[in-house]
Amino acid sequence: MTNEELNAALYEKMRAEQDQFTGWLLKLAPKEMLEHSFECTVRQDILISMEDNVLTSDQAQALLRSEKPLADVYKEYQKQQSGYIDEVRDSIVARANSEIRKDQERRAALQNLPVYPHSGEYARKHGELEQYRESRKANISCRVAIEEAISKHYRENRLDDIAVKEVVDTFGYDRTLHVLAVTVQQKDWDGRISRDNKEWAKSMTIPENRMEGGADRNIELIVGSHSGLMNLFLIEVRHSLAMEQSKVKSTDKERPSMLARLREQTQKNAPKHSAKSKEPDR
Numbered sequence: 123m124t125n126e127e128l129n130a131a132l133y134e135k136m137r138a139e140q141d142q143f144t145g146w147l148l149k150l151a152p153k154e155m156l157e158h159s160f161e162c163t164v165r166q167d168i169l170i171s172m173e174d175n176v177l178t179s180d181q182a183q184a185l186l187r188s189e190k191p192l193a194d195v196y197k198e199y200q201k202q203q204s205g206y207i208d209e210v211r212d213s214i215v216a217r218a219n220s221e222i223r224k225d226q227e228r229r230a231a232l233q234n235l236p237v238y239p240h241s242g243e244y245a246r247k248h249g250e251l252e253q254y255r256e257s258r259k260a261n262i263s264c265r266v267a268i269e270e271a272i273s274k275h276y277r278e279n280r281l282d283d284i285a286v287k288e289v290v291d292t293f294g295y296d297r298t299l300h301v302l303a304v305t306v307q308q309k310d311w312d313g314r315i316s317r318d319n320k321e322w323a324k325s326m327t328i329p330e331n332r333m334e335g336g337a338d339r340n341i342e343l344i345v346g347s348h349s350g351l352m353n354l355f356l357i358e359v360r361h362s363l364a365m366e367q368s369k370v371k372s373t374d375k376e377r378p379s380m381l382a383r384l385r386e387q388t389q390k391n392a393p394k395h396s397a398k399s400k401e402p403d404r
Contacts, residue, residue: 128182129175136172136192140165143192161196164210168195171210181218184225191217233294235260241331242339258339264293264301265343272347272355281351286358295363302356304328304343314349319356 123131143165147158169192177185185191198220199213238245238257245254267289275285289298306315306323331339345352 123179125179125182126175128179128186129172129177132177132182132186132191133169133172135186136169136195139190139192140169164199165192165196167207167210168192168199168214171207171214176211176214177218180222181215184218184221185214187221187225229292232260232263232292232297235297237261237296237300239327239329241329243332244329260293260297261301261343264289264297265305265345267292268298268301268345268352268355269347272345272351276351281354281358283358285355286362290359290362295359295366298359299326299363300328301343301345302352302359304340305345305352306356308341308344309349312349315353316357319353319360322360 144162147155147162150158185194188194195213195217198217199209202209202213202216235256238250238254240248240250240254242251242254242258245251271285271288272281275282275288303323303326306319307326307328309315310320310323328340333339345355347355
């Protein structure tokens with residue numbers, strides 16, 4: 123979506139929220155209605171400010187993720203203490219930036235959260251249930267993100283590159299590939315998945331994870347998208363990772379080792395002796 127479309131979508135969401143608020147307000151007794159009149163006025167002014175497309179695309183997307191963006195902006199406004207219309211605009215931007223920071227912090231936390239490499243039973247026996255549960259929760263969120271990315275970015279028989287980037291930027295390669303490996307292993311019978319991806323999945327170590335009754339917990343990580351599209355997504359993830367690793371190797375080759383740099387510096391600083399200037403032994 124363009125910046126204008128994002129701002130328009132946010133405006134419509136806020137307008138619907140304001141209509142709902144007004145409907146609730148009209149059902150109140152007159153005295154109670156007056157108590158909320160200032161809030162109603164400010165919320166209306168926020169809507170008016172939104173008509174000017176005041177937000178960047180990132181800011182608009184951040185507020186669109188909120189269930190009630192208008193109420194959130196009003197809360198932000200209540201914290202401000204300067205001029206009125208400027209406060210309204212500042213509140214919109216401040217709330218959007220706050221949502222961006224929260225999203226960045228959430229992504230960083232997920233990126234730094236390692237994939238727990240053992241079963242729930244192992245975690246229980248070794249006092250690591252908290253790590254196991256956090257990782258399992260992130261794994262399920264990653265599966266949902268993969269499904270949403272495929273649904274959103276598959277158009278005209280093509281999966282847009284942004285689909286992989288969205289998931290990997292949030293969950294990292296390790297978790298994304300873990301979820302996809304579980305999916306392929308569980309769907310080994312599916313002919314829509316390439317032989318190469320099946321062989322790759324077999325090379326991945328996925329711990330058996332069963333409940334007390336014997337049910338397999340790993341099935342909750344199976345990507346529910348069309349198997350052919352999931353297969354295509356996996357191909358793109360593996361290709362993207364290979365490209366990243368290639369860049370790292372290339373950089374390492376170009377960067378001289380510490381020993382090589384020391385030798386080079388020593389050679390530069392060493393005194394130079396000329397054969398012609400050397401005195402014969404007497």
